[in-house]
Amino acid sequence: MRQFRIGGDVYADEGPKFQEAVAAAYLRKERPLCLCRDPGCAMYVAQIGGLYVIKRMPLSGGEHDPTCESYESPYTLSGLGALMGSAIQLDAKNGTAALKLDFSLSKTGSRATPVPGDVGSAGVTADQKKLSLLGLLHYLWHEAELTVWTSRWARKRHWWNVRWHLLEAARQMTVKGGQLSDILFVPEPFRVDNKEAIEQRRSTALAAALPPKTGPRKLMVLVGEVKELAPARLGQKVVIKHLPGFPLLIDDTLHRRLLARFEREFSLWDADPSSHLIAVATFGLNPAGLAIVEEIALMIVSENWIPYETTYEKRLVDALARIREKSIKGLRYNLPPDQPIANALLQSRREPFALFIVPAGADEDFEASLQDMIAARAEMRTWIWRIADGDMPALP
Template sequence: MRRFRIGSEVFEEGALDLQATLASAYARRERPLCLCREPGCPMYIARIGDLHLIKRMPLTGGGHDPCCDSYESPYELSGLGPLMGGAIQVDSDSGMAALKLDFSLSKTGSRAAPQQIGNGPDSVSGETRKLSLRGLLHYLWHEAELTIWTSLWTGKRHWWNVRWHIAEAAKQMIVKGRPLAETLFVPEAFRLEKKGEIEQRRAEALAPAAAPASGSRRLMVLVGEVKEFEPARVGRKLVVRHMPGFPFMVDDDLHRRLLTRFEREFSLWEADPQSHLMAIATFGLNPAGLAVIEEIAVMVVTENWIPYESIHEKKLIEALATMREKSVKGLRYNLRADQPIANAMFQSRTQPVALYIVPSGADDTFEASLQEMIAARAEIGSWVWRISEGDMPPVPF
């Protein structure tokens, strides 16, 4: 069980008086210290209703003890590594992450062809110094801790919970000097009896995206679950779950390029009715008040919102979900599919283990990069599944 220092006192995670102390510390903007290691790792306090939670500061997981629930694998083992210090710059004092994006959050003049579809910037090499649209979705998912699962969590996650964690993560991010939370729109869980109140809150949240009388238009970022792409008289309508009667307009060219670029994600989504297809998109409101998508990327996730990019990853995730210890799904961010990552991390109580999947047809460059990753982190155990060699080998737990 984790122990925290708050002010001059030390509390165990399950202490009865912890909530009252956290409420007081939250009001004072005081940071707890996780005592898994001395002199302690700074954390921050988040509030959901009357409940206060202690959360890890962005990208500080490597500073925690491997036995601590706040530990995370070195970011060099995922697509996060090439982005650190460039696309993502974390202030060690405030914990805020300044993001550099390779897509625009404003629009001037007529609509141009989107950059995030086809062979766009979310398929670039590790030297990229800006965060792609898909990369931003991965970073939000990572910082919201939606990549984590353990069999000790009974039941399943629900959208209201996913939404809250994403919104909290966005509060720790800055884009061009402004909080990302001011630009991000994540629809709240829809309830028919609250329809009027929900629509009023949505109108207020989307007001910044309204078309101005002149000058450039401000764009917002949508993160939501795809229900379907309906045919429209011109183009398509993206229907987002929890937003009935509020379509996002998508032109035909953008839709065609989306299906081509993310063919794998759409095929996985169609094959598994329990999975969700998540969309991240930039959008604005036209003079008629309609939401128009400018750029878009998608990601497929399991029933419990864990991302995956192949049936092999899904099989591994399902195996990890039966374990009592925590597992963390690795994400690709900007990296191409032909570059290795630790597909998941199993947090053993004795040693963390990185799990790697080598796809069929992987070349010598892939293998060499994989061996370099494993050798560079000798203190972390490794497990490798080469798809060409057959079924998944026994997991080392």
């Protein structure tokens, strides 16, 4: 049972007056303190329907005790470490993260449509001082705590709560001084019996993407699950689940490069019907009200919405999904595939384990970086699966 200090008093998260105290803190804009450590770790209160939820501040998970539900692996074990202080700048006073992006949120004239970079050139082109489009999706997924899993949540994570957590996380992020949530569009679950109301809310949400009479066009960011890619009369279209009758249009050039750049994600999606393919895209509306994609990236996630990059990571994610201990999936952000990351963190009682997968053919530089990473976090135990050595070892 967790304990929080709210308004000078201490409350247990399962106590009879907890919701009342949290609701009052929400109205006062007070930050409760998680008492897993002394003097406490600052949190914030979010509202979902009639329920109030205490959530951790951006990137504060490492400050919590390893046994606390809000604990997470140090960001130096993932691609997030290289972005801290540059692409992601924390404001401790108001608890927000200011993001610097390497893609545009406006479009002037007929500038050529941006396309994702080649995988092989990621180490050359990736700018660690700015977030790529895929890096933004990774950061949203991380801060929405959608990288976290325990078997107790089996069959309890659906698109409606994925959407809510993404939007709530975006409210703690700023881009060029404004809230990311103001330009982030995540489609709500579609129901035929509520079609008109949903479409009206969608039109209101997308008003910022309408073309102005003069000046550059503002773009919005969409995060949604891909249903299919299909030919359009003039080009191609991406069909997003929960957006019937509202395709995202892309030209043939972007379509070809999308298929080449994310060939691995498409093949993993095709191989596992239970997985989901997540798209993040910048888009604007043309005068006819149609959504035109400017840049797009893809991420594959398991049936529990946990990201993975390879069949080996999928095996690890599936194995972690079956145990009661909490696991946290590591993400790559802007890092190229030849750089090691902790593929996951396993919170096993009081001993957190960093889980690493070493790909077949890893060179000396990869091994040296891996050993440096392990040495820098001596307080954590490690589990390593070397693909070249055979089958996955038993989990700790």
